[in-house]
Amino acid sequence: MERWHSVSVLSDIRPGEVAGVRIDGHEVVLWREDTPAASLHAWEDRCPHRGMRLSFGFVRGDAMGCLYHGWQFGAAGRCRLIPAHPQVRVPASIHVRAYGVREHAGLAWVNMEGTDGFPDHATHWPDDVQPVRSVHVRRGATQLRQAIGLEAVDGMAWRGSVGLAVHEPVAGQAMLHVVCARSGEPAPTPAALSHWASRLRDAVESGNPTATIMGELA
Amino acid sequence: MSADRVLYDWTPDVRSYAVRLGLSLMDVECRMQAVDMDLPAPHHADGLLAGECPPVLECAGVRLTRPGTILHYIARQPDVARAWLDPAHEWAILDWLDFGVSALDTLASARGAALATAMPVPPATGALDAVLRRMEDHMAVRAMDGHDWFAAPAASIADVMLFVVFALSADVGVERDTCPALRRWARGLRALPGFAVMPGVPDYA
Numbered sequence: 001m002e003r004w005h006s007v008s009v010l011s012d013i014r015p016g017e018v019a020g021v022r023i024d025g026h027e028v029v030l031w032r033e034d035t036p037a038a039s040l041h042a043w044e045d046r047c048p049h050r051g052m053r054l055s056f057g058f059v060r061g062d063a064m065g066c067l068y069h070g071w072q073f074g075a076a077g078r079c080r081l082i083p084a085h086p087q088v089r090v091p092a093s094i095h096v097r098a099y100g101v102r103e104h105a106g107l108a109w110v111n112m113e114g115t116d117g118f119p120d121h122a123t124h125w126p127d128d129v130q131p132v133r134s135v136h137v138r139r140g141a142t143q144l145r146q147a148i149g150l151e152a153v154d155g156m157a158w159r160g161s162v163g164l165a166v167h168e169p170v171a172g173q174a175m176l177h178v179v180c181a182r183s184g185e186p187a188p189t190p191a192a193l194s195h196w197a198s199r200l201r202d203a204v205e206s207g208n209p210t211a212t213i214m215g216e217l218a
Numbered sequence: 219m220s221a222d223r224v225l226y227d228w229t230p231d232v233r234s235y236a237v238r239l240g241l242s243l244m245d246v247e248c249r250m251q252a253v254d255m256d257l258p259a260p261h262h263a264d265g266l267l268a269g270e271c272p273p274v275l276e277c278a279g280v281r282l283t284r285p286g287t288i289l290h291y292i293a294r295q296p297d298v299a300r301a302w303l304d305p306a307h308e309w310a311i312l313d314w315l316d317f318g319v320s321a322l323d324t325l326a327s328a329r330g331a332a333l334a335t336a337m338p339v340p341p342a343t344g345a346l347d348a349v350l351r352r353m354e355d356h357m358a359v360r361a362m363d364g365h366d367w368f369a370a371p372a373a374s375i376a377d378v379m380l381f382v383v384f385a386l387s388a389d390v391g392v393e394r395d396t397c398p399a400l401r402r403w404a405r406g407l408r409a410l411p412g413f414a415v416m417p418g419v420p421d422y423a
Contacts, residue, residue: 009398175396191362
């Protein structure tokens with residue numbers, strides 16, 4: 001599980017949307033096609049032409065366009081259109097580095113080393129899940145995982161219907177991702193969970209005990 | 219009508235931008251009087267009084283110098299859509315507008331330390347972080363309740379003021395991926411007709 005990073009709740013990346021995220025300091029563009037399939041992609045956040053951040057760009061159907069010169073990249077990151085030279089058949093060597101991406105348990109998971117190795121135990125997590133929110137915490141991922149009782153190899157911690165995951169955008173900072181299974185035990189409302197997550201964040205940042213706050217989740 | 223309104227405007231100033239953006243979104247015409255506060259005082263602009271700093275709005279005998287008051291005044295003009303200061307949500311809008319004005323002061327001082335000096339230093343961003351936290355927590359819950367804007371069903375003058383705070387916080391190193399709810403909200407504001415840019419606020423991101 002350590003190679004698969006939970007980078008976002010799925011409600012923050014809807015069809016046609018682009019979002020820059022960071023994984024251990026590496027900039028990644030997460031974008032979803034504006035098509036009926038609405039596939040999710042995770043690529044290096046850098047246009048191979050001039051190095052512009054692709055997360056400043058725009059989605060056109062099933063392609064991602066760079067803001068700078070409009071180069072468009074399709075499946076697997078391959079460049080398919082250079083607007084300044086529309087007649088040119090773009091060589092396959094012009095492509096953005098594509099990462100492994102999975103949508104599971106209300107979260108987007110990214111593996112920068114490949115597409116395989118999504119762990120078997122993850123298949124036991126509920127899949128009918130309502131994404132709640134991602135919360136920024138000014139403490140390292142290790143400290144946050146400790147506070148919520150999550151082992152890095154497990155990927156997610158479940159407390160009743162509430163699922164928690166953590167990733168580290170840069171050293172010393174973490175994102176806490178909160179989701180809630182729709183079936184099973186009754187759970188707090190998303191708004192209540194959002195407030196709960198804010199309180200957990202504040203406790204972790206100020207070094208206060210978190211056991212009581214975690215205990216509220218049954 | 220536009221000839222009656224004059225805005226003393228300093229392009230790189232964050233408060234002036236808040237007013238320009240509001241005027242543009244609310245589709246109100248106004249004569250712009252450019253001011254350069256980096257020049258010595260006698261050369262600022264004709265008509266600006268001693269000690270005044272842009273933005274200053276002069277209109278029908280009224281002279282306003284605070285960005286929150288100016289947006290409030292513009293939203294009350296008869297030719298402006300009521301949604302910008304929706305009477306049904308007026309108190310919430312004014313509350314967030316006031317929050318936004320203080321937040322903009324906080325941002326302006328941090329940004330000034332980061333950019334507008336001969337020897338820029340990484341500014342202390344503790345106060346700004348606290349402001350953005352409150353905004354992010356609020357908009358995360360608003361989104362869950364199906365709302366796109368801070369204080370009313372449609373964009374209001376509070377959103378205008380708060381947008382400037384969020385958009386320019388990038389200049390002091392606030393990363394977008396730490397504020398997903400604000401990123402979504404800001405994207406919505408950029409898509410409104412009449413959205414205007416300033417140096418540091420491009421029409422992307």
